[in-house]
Amino acid sequence: MSHPSSPAGTADRSLGQLVASATAEMSALVHDEIALAKAELRQDVKRGAVGSAAFSAAGIVLLFSLPMLSFALAYGIRTWSHWNLAICFVLSFAANVLVAGALALIGMVFFKKAKKGKGPQKVVASAKETAAVIQGVRPHPRPSLDKAAVLVPADAAVTVNGEPPAVGRSSA
16 A cells, blocks of 8 residues: 555555656656757747848848839939939938838847847756756655664564563564
8 A cells, every 4th residue: 555645656666667757757857848948949049030031121122122212212302392313312312221221120129139038948947946856855764773663573582771572563
């Protein structure tokens, strides 16, 4: 019969079975910790990818739309204000630089978020908790063998510390 404070079935299992069970559970725990670390790192990589995409978009906008937007904007400003065409082209270039700067700022925000990610925080906390639990595990207290607690056969007339001998009884 198992002890009331022990988990069900542990009293009936051998030491080898208990060690095998503990090894299997530790292996599963390590695998789960690795999966959690991968998930947290994947999230940081996604943030970095979004930042990279924003920087790439800024570069593409600046590269491919500058000639068309510059001409369209410059001629639009010229039509609206009747200014010199060179000033209109400078203004259209400035507008394109402002758009690219805004996209670059968006990219910086996402890069900072990815950089702030301190890696697998949950895994580190869980591993520390597991280590604390394992370090806190102590073997079950065993009764010490005092001279007074030693069972002596009934036919022996030995006294310990002046007291009559303790008699061991079997249930059979």
